[in-house]
Amino acid sequence: MKEFQLIEKYFLNRGQKRRDVLLDIGDDCALVEPASGKSIAISCDTLVEGVHFFADMPAHALGYKSLAVNLSDLAAMGAEPAWMTLALSLPNVDEQWLSEFSNGLFEAAEYYQVALIGGDTTRGPRCINITINGQVPKGKALKRSAAKVGDWIYVTGTLGDSALGLDLLRGVYQVAPQFKDYLLNRHYYPTPRVLAGQSLRGLASSAIDLSDGLVSDIGHILKASNVGAVIDANQIPISTALASCVSEEQALAYALTGGEDYELLFTVPESERGAIDTALLHAGVKFVKIGQICAGDKLKFTLDGKPFTPDFKGFEHF
Amino acid sequence: MKEFQLIEKYFLNRGQKRRDVLLDIGDDCALVEPASGKSIAISCDTLVEGVHFFADMPAHALGYKSLAVNLSDLAAMGAEPAWMTLALSLPNVDEQWLSEFSNGLFEAAEYYQVALIGGDTTRGPRCINITINGQVPKGKALKRSAAKVGDWIYVTGTLGDSALGLDLLRGVYQVAPQFKDYLLNRHYYPTPRVLAGQSLRGLASSAIDLSDGLVSDIGHILKASNVGAVIDANQIPISTALASCVSEEQALAYALTGGEDYELLFTVPESERGAIDTALLHAGVKFVKIGQICAGDKLKFTLDGKPFTPDFKGFEHF
Numbered sequence: 001m002k003e004f005q006l007i008e009k010y011f012l013n014r015g016q017k018r019r020d021v022l023l024d025i026g027d028d029c030a031l032v033e034p035a036s037g038k039s040i041a042i043s044c045d046t047l048v049e050g051v052h053f054f055a056d057m058p059a060h061a062l063g064y065k066s067l068a069v070n071l072s073d074l075a076a077m078g079a080e081p082a083w084m085t086l087a088l089s090l091p092n093v094d095e096q097w098l099s100e101f102s103n104g105l106f107e108a109a110e111y112y113q114v115a116l117i118g119g120d121t122t123r124g125p126r127c128i129n130i131t132i133n134g135q136v137p138k139g140k141a142l143k144r145s146a147a148k149v150g151d152w153i154y155v156t157g158t159l160g161d162s163a164l165g166l167d168l169l170r171g172v173y174q175v176a177p178q179f180k181d182y183l184l185n186r187h188y189y190p191t192p193r194v195l196a197g198q199s200l201r202g203l204a205s206s207a208i209d210l211s212d213g214l215v216s217d218i219g220h221i222l223k224a225s226n227v228g229a230v231i232d233a234n235q236i237p238i239s240t241a242l243a244s245c246v247s248e249e250q251a252l253a254y255a256l257t258g259g260e261d262y263e264l265l266f267t268v269p270e271s272e273r274g275a276i277d278t279a280l281l282h283a284g285v286k287f288v289k290i291g292q293i294c295a296g297d298k299l300k301f302t303l304d305g306k307p308f309t310p311d312f313k314g315f316e317h318f
Numbered sequence: 319m320k321e322f323q324l325i326e327k328y329f330l331n332r333g334q335k336r337r338d339v340l341l342d343i344g345d346d347c348a349l350v351e352p353a354s355g356k357s358i359a360i361s362c363d364t365l366v367e368g369v370h371f372f373a374d375m376p377a378h379a380l381g382y383k384s385l386a387v388n389l390s391d392l393a394a395m396g397a398e399p400a401w402m403t404l405a406l407s408l409p410n411v412d413e414q415w416l417s418e419f420s421n422g423l424f425e426a427a428e429y430y431q432v433a434l435i436g437g438d439t440t441r442g443p444r445c446i447n448i449t450i451n452g453q454v455p456k457g458k459a460l461k462r463s464a465a466k467v468g469d470w471i472y473v474t475g476t477l478g479d480s481a482l483g484l485d486l487l488r489g490v491y492q493v494a495p496q497f498k499d500y501l502l503n504r505h506y507y508p509t510p511r512v513l514a515g516q517s518l519r520g521l522a523s524s525a526i527d528l529s530d531g532l533v534s535d536i537g538h539i540l541k542a543s544n545v546g547a548v549i550d551a552n553q554i555p556i557s558t559a560l561a562s563c564v565s566e567e568q569a570l571a572y573a574l575t576g577g578e579d580y581e582l583l584f585t586v587p588e589s590e591r592g593a594i595d596t597a598l599l600h601a602g603v604k605f606v607k608i609g610q611i612c613a614g615d616k617l618k619f620t621l622d623g624k625p626f627t628p629d630f631k632g633f634e635h636f
Contacts, residue, residue: 022357026542027462028394028527029359029452034352039340041347042435044403044449048442076346085362087405087447117360120447124366127442129405131362131449134347144345209346224344 030117061188063104075197079134089124147225161186163258190262228296348435379506381422393515397452407442465543479504481576508580546614
């Protein structure tokens with residue numbers, strides 16, 4: 001019966017309340033009332049200890065990040081967050097851990113107005129699975145499959161910080177404290193670009209969130225849209241911290257192949273470039289144009305105006 | 319990249335197609351179109367190897383049961399199954415296992431018309447989490463909280479078979495082959511009472527599915543509805559197999575406290591008794607009246623017309 005005690009103490013009656021939740025934790029199912037005129041966007045992500053996070057990851061960060069990575073998927077569809085279920089496997093009942101984990105989870109849930117409507121707590125290896133539901137006006141969802149030749153390619157924020165943060169945890173580098181704090185924060189507390197995603201509806205032709213690294217993730221858009229792309233490596237947005245801590249070449253490798261940035265990559269037709277500038281300004285998110293969709297199926301790079309082939313093999317830790 | 323290969327081979331483009339699924343596996347989120355006038359029922363269940371199932375459980379049965387236990391939650395709300403996401407953690411890539419698991423999963427999915435719309439496959443200890451979505455006409459969902467004094471208590475099917483099946487796997491008993499097959503089948507392939515649950519809408523005052531055992535599960539209705547109950551132990555439906563394999567007293571203990579029957583327990587006002595008979599006859603499900611809701615907060619039993627206190631302590635394997 002410990003399962004139910006855990007749920008009641010740390011997860012019941014906490015976090016965001018929503019008027020469209022008719023019944024939450026405590027019955028066989030939760031009941032929610034979808035808004036009329038909207039489709040429901042659904043995604044799920046699992047984080048397994050030893051695979052997706054280290055055993056000593058701070059529980060507050062893990063709670064926050066577990067939800068943030070799911071919110072990032074909604075952001076990439078242009079959907080508004082709504083409801084989530086949490087499946088939590090834990091090897092034992094650690095009240096301190098549960099308190100911090102749930103605080104981190106609900107911090108993100110309240111900020112992004114997500115209601116926890118159900119879940120399942122089981123004894124087992126530490127593992128967190130969240131299934132998230134969002135809503136998006138019918139026909140307005142951002143897909144991966146509609147990028148067109150000539151569309152411009154943009155990304156939000158800066159890239160590569162989270163991957164360097166991970167390497168700091170692994171002890172690969174030692175860096176100055178102010179950079180370390182920033183980089184670990186980017187790794188532990190990614191910012192899902194939820195408002196930016198919604199701002200892109202009707203303007204961007206395609207979008208994806210960068211979870212596995214730019215090179216890998218843009219590949220999904222190219223494949224789904226049956227196009228190629230040219231990226232200007234000089235335009236890849238790199239933070240002061242990343243630029244200060246590693247060589248220029250290493251910084252670019254982190255930015256292009258490091259994962260877990262949870263920034264958005266999206267494509268925009270020439271006709272919507274002005275509108276995108278205005279829309280993202282209102283969303284308060286930095287963004288930059290890094291390339292263009294072209295015919296074919298290849299991903300190419302330029303550096304200083306010349307064709308450029310990044311040598312990712314030199315970075316074996318990826 | 320093995321993750322994606324697995325998904326593509328065993329889970330993509332398989333199973334039930336639904337017209338209300340706008341986008342399934344392959345983008346950041348799935349997109350579905352909820353029906354107007356309906357609420358969405360959402361539930362999730364996790365099965366962890368070594369906790370919820372033995373390592374040698376046949377993969378086909380595990381795939382089937384993983385979905386069936388979630389469908390049972392929808393049944394208890396009177397909801398129609400619609401969409402599911404699957405989070406699958408596996409320690410290694412075992413093609414034979416994946417083939418059988420997915421065949422079992424899709425067998426249930428096709429029968430109950432559930433579309434697999436998304437998921438996440440990760441390396442880790444073997445663990446299956448399904449989040450299921452169903453739809454139910456607004457205001458018609460069956461809850462745990464509306465049982466009233468005087469309502470009659472019913473259950474579908476027979477109780478205790480699955481728990482004895484589990485004890486056969488544990489080697490607690492040896493029984494005749496024809497009984498063994500039946501009991502293991504009840505344990506491995508529970509029948510979610512999906513049609514029966516829908517038939518109860520507007521007639522039953524409350525409902526729950528029996529996953530933890532009758533005594534434990536009816537407790538949730540009594541607590542949520544703030545009522546008590548009297549159960550006539552002579553009316554508890556016991557299969558020929560269960561009755562043939564163990565003593566009368568043991569059979570009753572299995573039926574009252576054994577889990578994983580996935581039958582429905584529901585309450586019906588006197589005024590709807592005739593309608594319930596007709597409705598469940600059409601659903602093709604056996605059911606029996608086992609007791610009545612009363613004032614107070616206690617669960618009491620009678621046997622042969624006299625007050626009766628089951629001695630569950632004698633059955634330590636529960």
